[in-house]
Amino acid sequence: MFDRKGDGWTGGDGTLSVCLKDGRTVWLFGDTFLGKVKSDGTRPKETPMIRNSLVVQTDRRLDTRYRQTEKGPAAFFPGAFPDTWYWPGDGLAAGNKMRVFLNRFRKSAPQLWAWQFTGTVLATLSLPDLELEGLDETATVKGVLFGVSVLKTKEYVYIYGTRDDAFPKLACLARATTGSLSGPWEYYTGRGWSADPKHSAPILSGVSTQYSVFQTDGLFYLVTMDGRGPFPDTIAVYRSGSPGGPWQGPRIIYKVPGVGRDVVAYNPFVHTQFTEGHRYLISYNLNHVSNPSAVYDDATIYRPQFIWVDFAVIEQRLFQ
Template identity: 30%
Template sequence: MKKIFWFLALCPLALLSCKDPGKQNSTEEKPTDSLEVRVDTQMVKLLFPEGKDILTGGDGAISISIDNTKSFWLWGDSFLGEVKDNKRDSTSQLIIGNIWTLLDSDKVSTICGGSPQKPESLINIGKVNGNIAFLWPMHGFVKNNIVHVFMSVIVRTGDGIWDFFWHASQYYRLSYPDMKVIDMLELEAPFKNKVHYGFGVFEDNGYYYVYGTAPDGLAAPLHVARAKLINDKLNEWEYFDGQNWDKDPTKTKAMAGITVPVSEQFSVFKHNDKYILVTQDRGIRTDGIYTFVADKPQGDWSNPKKVYSTPELNLGSAIWTYSAMAHPQYDVDGKLLISYCVNTHHLPDLFNDVSIYKPRFIRVPYSLILNK
C-alpha cells in the first residue's frame, strides 16, 4: 500500500515569492554579464533541508510543474534518514526505484511507499520474467488533478553496479493529491522501434510531445512521438518519420541536427516561440552540458552550445556527473535553471560525504542558448 509521508521544512535562505516560483532560488546579488553561467546554491538547500526521515540524497532531479508555486521532483535511487556532520549512518537504506518530493514554495515533503522506518518506492513493479525489477522515473505533466508520468522498467540481472538493463516504458496516471495509481499502460512502440520514450514531455497546440532516445552503444539518436489527451488519457499516438507524422511506430526517424550523443535523461521544452533541448554528453566521464534550439518540436535542431563543463570530474576518477535536466518553471531574470547529478563508484563515499549524492544547479542565460 502506498503512503504519503509529509516532512515539512523551511529554508530561510531562499528568496521566495508565492506568485513567482522562479524567484525562490535567485542567487543574483548584482548585475552580471548577460552570457555568464552562475552556480545556484539555493535550490539544493530547498530540496534537501536538515531533518530526520526526509530525502537526503538521490539522482534524477526530474521536475514536473503542478502550478505556479508547486512542482513534483522525481528521484531515482535515493537515501532517506538522518544526517549528522555531513555523514549518513551506515544503516541508511538506498531505496532502489522512485521517490518523489513535493516542493511547494519553500516547503518540501517526501512522498514514498512503505513506512518511515522502511521506506519504499512510491510505485513498484515486482518481478519481470522472474527477475527483480524496479521503476526509474522519467517525465510527465499534471492536468485536471491527474499526474501523468512515464517510468522506465529496469530489470536486475545480478549484484554488480551495472547488472541491469532497460526493459520497457510504462505510462502511469495517478490521482492528485492522494497519489494513488489510477492505471498503467505499457507502451508498445518501444518494443517495435527500440526508442525509450518518456522524457521531455510538454503540451503544444493540442498535442503532447514525448521524446526518447534509441541507444546503440554510446550513440543515442533522439526521436519524438506525440499524442492527444482524450478523456484525460494520452491517445492517438503518432511518430515523426523525418518528414511527417505516422501512426506506425516503426516509421520513426531520428531528428536532425543533434551533434552529441543524447543522454538517457534530458529535457525538451518550449520557450517563447523556440524549442530547447538540454542534454549532457552520454557517457561516464563526460563533463559537457549542451543546448540545441529548433523552430518546431520535431526539429531540425541547430545552434549547438556547450554551456557548461561540470567541475566535479576534477575531484577524482571515482566521481562522475550525468543526467542534466532543465527546470523552466524556475526561470528567473532571463536564466534557465539546469540540474545535473553527481555520483561515485566508491560506495562508502556516499556515507562519508552526503553532499556527493545530491544534484548541482546552474543558471544559464537564455541569451547564451539562443544567440547565434
C-alpha cells in the same frame, strides 16, 4: 533546500519536476536515500535506499512521498517483481490527474550498473492528494526510453525518448493529441509522422539518457550532457524551429566542476516553472561510478546540483 540532514529524502538522482496548478512542484527522483545524514556529512551504512520517490515542494517546504511496508520504506512506484523497478521520467498535470512516465528495469547480473531496460509505463496519480491510481503499458519502440522529456503545445504532447543502448545515444520523438497521452501515439520518422513504431527514426545523436526540451519565443531548445563522447563533463544546448529538428548545435553552456574519472555528471533537466525572465533553472546529477561507498562517505556527491542559465545571452552569443 535539498541540503537535507534527515526526516525523509537526503539524496537522489533523476531530479525531474512537474508544476501543479495549485503552485506546488512535484520533484521526481530515481534511486533515493532516506533517513539521516551525520554532522560530518556521512550517511550511516544502514541508510534506506529506495528505487524512486516524490518530493512535494510547497513554497520552501519539502515533503517526501514513498510507501511504508512491513519491511520498511519502499519505492513510491512499486515494481511488479523483486528484481524489477521503475525510474521516473517526465510528467505533466491536467485537470485532476498527474501523469508520469516510468521506465522499467530489471537486474541482469550481480555486478554494479548491470541492468536491462524492459519497457515504459504511464502512471496516473490523483490530484491534489497524489495517490497512485494505476500503471498502463505504452506502445513503445524496442530499446527506446520514452518520456525522458515531455513538451505540451496546443495540439500535441511531444514525448521525447532515448535509444540508450546505442553509442552515442540517440534521441527519438513521439506525439499524442492533448488529452490522449495514453495513446495512440505517432512516431517521428525523420520526414513526417507514422502510427507504426517500427518507422521511428532518431532526431539527434549524442544526447544523455535523460535530457530536457522546452519552448520559448517560438524556438525549441534541447539541453543535454554533451554525449558525443564517454563521461561528458559539459552541458550542451541545441535549438530548432520545430519539435523534431533539424537541430542547430551543440553549443556548450556549462562545464561541470569536480567531475573526472570517478565522479560523473549526468541527465540535466530544465525546470521551467522557476523561470525568471530569460533565466532558466537547470539541474544535473552527480554520482560515483566505481565505489558504492562513496555516496555514504560524502552525502553531497549524490544530490542534485543547480545552475541558472540566461537563454537570451545564449541566443545572442552562441547562435548568432
